[in-house]
Amino acid sequence: MxxxxxxxxxxxxxxxxxxxxxxxxxxxxxxxxxxxxxxxSDELQELLKFYAKGHNQYAPMAGVPALRHSIADKTRAFYDIELDANTEVTVVSGATEALFAAIHCCVSTGDEVIMFDPSYDAYDPIVRLAGGIPVHIPLHAATGFRIDWEDLARAITPKTRAIMVNTPHNPTGSVWSMEDLDAFAEVVKGTNILIVSDEVYEHIVFDGAQHASVLLHPELRKRSFVCGSFGKTYHITGWKMGYCLAREYLTSEFRKLHQWVTFSSATPLQYALADYLKTPAHYxxxxxxxxxxxxxxxxxxxxxxxxxxxxxxxxxxxxxxxxxxxxxxxxxxxxxxxxxxxxxxxxxxxxxxxxxxxxxxxxxxxxxxxxxxxxxxxxxx
Incomplete structure (x- = not known):
């Protein structure tokens, strides 16, 4: 051995x-x-079957243009936010890869990354692999797993490089509100802190509430990597298809890392999703x-x-x-x-x-x- x-x-x-x-x-x-x-759905399976003919070679590293444009169009329709499909949208092989690439492209040895417990079990080890130091802030069932923004402010140090966001939340099912976005923005305003936002359940929000994406707040959007997934939305977790939305200066660094993890994701899957995403009723x-x-x-x-x-x-x-x-x-x-x-x-x-x-x-x-x-x-x- x-x-x-x-x-x-x-x-x-x-x-x-x-x-x-x-x-x-x-x-x-x-x-x-x-x-x-x-x-x-049968429709999505038929689209995959169709695109499995003639679309079986490497896709562009950032994703096929058709899917990047469909993601940008959907973001405009759902959030009323304009994204540049060429410079702010990157297709990846699952949201966990997006998390990995976002953290590794900006976290260096000794940098601190704040996360809220209970936290998805990939966050901590990804930060440690990047040489970073995870800083865990516990949330409590008695308060509905809500974030105490004063606790967050006290946890920030000169070494804080990034903060992990997860809403809707796995494992508790808690969600952020627009007021939470405002409070969060006040905490990070004037800093160089980045945000890695796990929003894979963006279309699964209950009781008439709306998903409070960090994209919706200008102060947060300019510093955020938003990691999304088609797996949870379209019942295709086995496809391992996701994306990262970020400002151009962040996307540039993200893609430098992404190309060494998965240079390109499965081509026929991307074309099938590009078509399927055009129908809002599907989500x-x-x-x-x-x-x-x-x-x-x-x-x-x-x-x-x-x-x-x-x-x-x-x-x-x-x-x-x-x-x-x-x-x-x-x-x-x-x-x-x-x-x-x-x-x-x-x-x-x-x-x-x-x-x-x-x-x-x-x-x-x-x-x-x-x-x-x-x-x-x-x-x-």
């Missing part, structure tokens, strides 16, 4: 891989990993679609000792079981998978320093029959 020092000695197999594998081993209903339990109905699933799943816990935590966006429902058991959430997640045959994700794994909460995250992006069966099983606990 050849020995060498690990660049990430603290990193183990992700909780998503572990719980999905456990669900498979146990024959459990998998409400753990965040992927839809249904296929994409405008998504909030209502998933809100019905959220409400269906939550309805089974109304008269139980499970506490339903608010889910304002994404396709995740968090449930507090503190009145049921004092087991650590990792232990209970494993036990539910083995005994009740329902897999979930323990929220503590998203914290640097886990609180004493007892919360599990369930993905409701599944067929209704599966949601009903899973909910009935765990509601009896």
């Amino acid at each position: 050849i020995h060498f020092p690990s660049k990430q000695p603290q990193v183990q197999t992700t909780i998503f891989t572990k719980m999905s594998q456990l669900a498979l081993d146990e024959g459990a209903l998998n409400l753990s990993q965040g992927f839809p339990g249904f296929d994409c 405008l109905g998504l909030s209502d679609f998933y809100q019905k699933k959220r409400d269906l799943f939550a309805s089974f816990f109304q008269d139980t000792r499970w506490k339903i935590l608010p889910s304002h966006g994404s396709f995740f429902q968090c449930l507090d079981y503190s009145e049921i058991s004092s087991e650590p959430d990792v232990d209970l997640a494993v036990r539910l998978t083995k005994e009740l045959k329902v897999a979930s994700i323990p929220v503590s794994v998203f914290y640097e320093t886990p609180p004493n909460d007892r919360i599990l995250r369930f993905c409701f992006a599944k067929n209704d029959d599966m949601l009903e069966e899973a909910a009935q099983r765990i509601a009896k606990l």
Whole structure:
């Protein structure tokens, strides 16, 4: 055996891989990993079939022009924001690659990057690989996982290079408001701090709310990399197709890094998405679609000792079981998978320093029959 020092000695197999594998081993209903339990539309599949003929060579590094223009057109229609498709839109192989490239193109050794816990588990290791120092600010269930802007202001130092944003939020389902954007802008105004904004659930916001993208605030937009994904929007997580929206001076640095990670993403997928994106109905109905699933799943816990935590966006429902058991959430997640045959994700794994909460995250992006069966099983606990 050849020995060498690990660049990430603290990193183990992700909780998503572990719980999905456990669900498979146990024959459990998998409400753990965040992927839809249904296929994409027939129309999108037909477009892919069409473009698989004659579009099978390398795409341009920044993405095929047709898709970049479709993304810019959609951004104009949805947000009333003008983007230059040539200099402010980059197509990537999934939002995680966009996060990786955005962080690595601007974070150097010793730079601090602030993130809010519970935070998606890719943020911390990506920052560390770039030589940066993750700074974790904990959010609390008791306050609806809202950000305390004074806490953020106190955490900023001369070494702060970037701040991670995630709305709608994975794993809690909290969302930002326009007031949050204003408060955030006041904190970063006059600094050289950059923003890496994970907005993959932008079209899954509930109860009549609107997605508060950092693109909508001029102070934030000028310093932001906005990372998006087609996977969550069109039920195609396996396609691994995403994009990054940023000002030209940021995009220039982003593309320098992106070209060494994935020079170009799958060509026929890009052409298919370029056409499909032209029809707003394909994403405008998504909030209502998933809100019905959220409400269906939550309805089974109304008269139980499970506490339903608010889910304002994404396709995740968090449930507090503190009145049921004092087991650590990792232990209970494993036990539910083995005994009740329902897999979930323990929220503590998203914290640097886990609180004493007892919360599990369930993905409701599944067929209704599966949601009903899973909910009935765990509601009896």
